[in-house]
Amino acid sequence: MAETGLNKVDLIFEQVNPKDVLKKAYEMTSEEIIKEILESGLKGRGGAGFPTGLKWKYTAAEKDPEKYVVCNADEGEPGTFKDREILDRVAYKVYCGMAIAGLAIGAKQGYVYLRGEYKFLLPKLLKELESFHKILAETGYDFRITYRLGSGAYICGEESALFESIQGERGEPRNKPPYPTVSGLFFKPTVINNVETLVTAMMIIHHGAEAYRKLGTKDSRGSKVFSVSGDTPIPGIYELELGMTVQQFVNEFGDGDTKAVQVGGASGFCVPRKRFADTIIGFEGVPTGGSMKLFNSSRSMYNVLHNYLEFFTEESCGQCTPCRVGCQQLLKGIEKVKKGEVKSSYLNELMKLADTMKLASKCGLGQSVGNAFKTIVENFREEIIY
Template identity: 55%
Template structure:
C-alpha cells in the first residue's frame, strides 16, 4: 500500500474542463482513454466502462441514450447521495462526455424515489450547466448537444440492476430481462443505451483531463483508481471515504475508527460478511467485493439477527420473476427463522447452503446471484453462534 493518501473525487475539480478536452479529442479518443484507464463500474458489478462505451458507440442507431444509475439501494450505501448533493456538476459532466463518446444526445438520471429531495438541486445543476453551455444545445459552441432529464424511481431495489432499470424506464415492472441482447444493443426505448453508476461517471472528467496513466497510478493493477466507501454501523466515524482500491479491511477499519469489530459486511447485503480472521484481505475487483458499502458489527451484535434483516430485505426486494430468487430467498429466510427457534438441523442447513449455490448459479440477474452471499458467509463465519442457540 502506498503511504500518501491519494484522492480523486475529493480532489480539485474545474467544471467543464473535462468536457472541453473531450470535445477536442473526439469520440474515438475519449473511448480509448477511458478504456485504457481500466475504469470499472462502481455500482458493484465492475464491468469495464470503456468497453461498455465502445460496444455502444459501435451500434448504428438514430438515437442512443446515457442513463446515470442513481438508484443507490444497496443497504449501507450512500456515497452516490453525497455525490449527487455535492458534486452534481461532475456527474452531469461525466454524462455529457459519455454521451459525446457514444453518440447520444439525451441522458437521464434515474433517481431512486428515496432521494426525491435531490431532484430540485439536480435540476438546478442542469440549468446552471445549460447556462454555461456545458449542457443543452451546441455545447461549448460545437455541434454536440446533450440534454439531461431526471426520472424518479418509486421504491424498488432491483431497479439498480441495469436491465431492470431500463424496464422500469420503459414503463414496465422493473424486472430484469434476459441477456443478450445487452443494453448497448437494446436499451431504453429499445435503442442502444449506456447505464453507468453515479460514481463511475464522476471519474470520467478526471480521466479525460489527466489521462489514463495518471488514473492507473491509483489502486491495483486490476482495480485501478480510488473508490468511495460508505461506512456505517459500529464505527466512531461513519461517512463516505475515498480510498484506493486494494485497501485491506484492517486498514479501512483503522481509518474509520472501527477497531475491535466482530465482522464487517463488505459490499452491502449482497456482499460478503468478513470475520476477524480475514481482516487482512483487500477490497478490490479481484478480492472482497468493492461495491462500497462497509457495515461494521461489534461483538455485541447477534449475527443471526443481522442475517435475518438481510434475508427479509431480499425476500421483499426480489422482483419475483425467476424461481431461484423468488422462492430461494424465501426458503433462506424461513431457514433463519428455524435457526432462531433452534429448529434447523445441521442437515437442513447443508441443504440451504446447497440452495445458495444454485441461486448463485442459476438466478436470472445479479440480485438473485448475490443474495445468498450474506447467508453463506455469515453461516460459515458464525456457525457455532448460529446453530447452537
C-alpha cells in the same frame, strides 16, 4: 491516515471547471475518449465492476442513430450512500461525465434515474442541471439530460429493470443477452453507468489515464468512494486508494472490537476477523460498490443475516422462482434452525439452495443473495444455530 497506510484521495469531490473538461473532450475523437477510459483501467463503481471503457466501446460500435446515456442513481444497496453525497456536492461533474459518454458513443439524450428516497434533492439538482444545459449550449454541444424518479424498488438498480421502469413498466429485469450496449433503454444501444463511474470517467479525461493508473493495483485501478457505517466512531464518506486490506480498513475505522466487516452491502461478502489481514478490498479480493459495514462483538450475526434475508425477500421482484422462493426459504430456514425445529445440518441444505439461486436466478439480485448467506453461515455457524 499515515499510521494505517491508507491513502486518502480527492478526485470525486475536487472542484473543476466543467467547461474546460468539456472543451478538452470536445477536441478528442470518440476513439480517443474511449481509448483513454480503457487505458485507465476504470471498472464500474456500482458494484458489478464491468470495464467502463468496454461498455462505451461496444455501444459506440452500434450503428443505430438513436442511443442513450443513463446515469444509475438508484443507490439502494444497504450501507451505500455515496451517490447521494456525490450528487449533492458535485452534480455538475455527473452531468459532465454523461455528456462525455454521449460524445464517446454518439448519444444526444441522457437520463438520470434517481431513487425516490432522494426526491428531496431534486429541486437543487434540476437547478444545477439548468446551469449545465446552459454550458452545453455555449459550447455548441447538442446533449440533453432528463430526470426520472424511482418509486421505492431496490431491484430498479439492476440496469434492465431500471430501463423497464423508465419505460413505464414494472421494474422486472430482462433476460440477457442482449446487453444494454445493444438493446437498452427503449431497446436502443445504451451506456448505463453508476454516478461515481461517470464522475471518475470525467476526471480521467481531465487528468489523463496515465495519472489515474498510478493509483490502486493491477486489478483495481484508481480510488473509490466508501460509505462507512455500523460500529465505527467515524461513519461517513471516504475516498480512498484501492488496494488496502480489510485489516488496514478496520485499523482506521473500527472501534477496537470489530468482529466482522460486510463488504458490498447485503449482496456483498462478510469478512470475519481471522480473514482481515489476507483479504484485499477490490476486484482481486472482495469487491464493493462502496458499502462497508462494521460489526463489533456485541452484534448477533444471526440478526444481521436475518435482516438481510428479510430485505431480499421483500425486494425480490418475484419474477423468477429461484429468487422469489429461494429468498423466502432461506429466511424461513434460518428461523427454523434457530428455534431448533430442524437439525443444524439443515444449514447445509440451505447452502446448496444458495448455490442453486446463484446459478439459476435471472438477475444479480438472486445471484448474489448467496454471497452474504454463505459467508455469514460459514464463518458464524454457531451464532446461527444457538
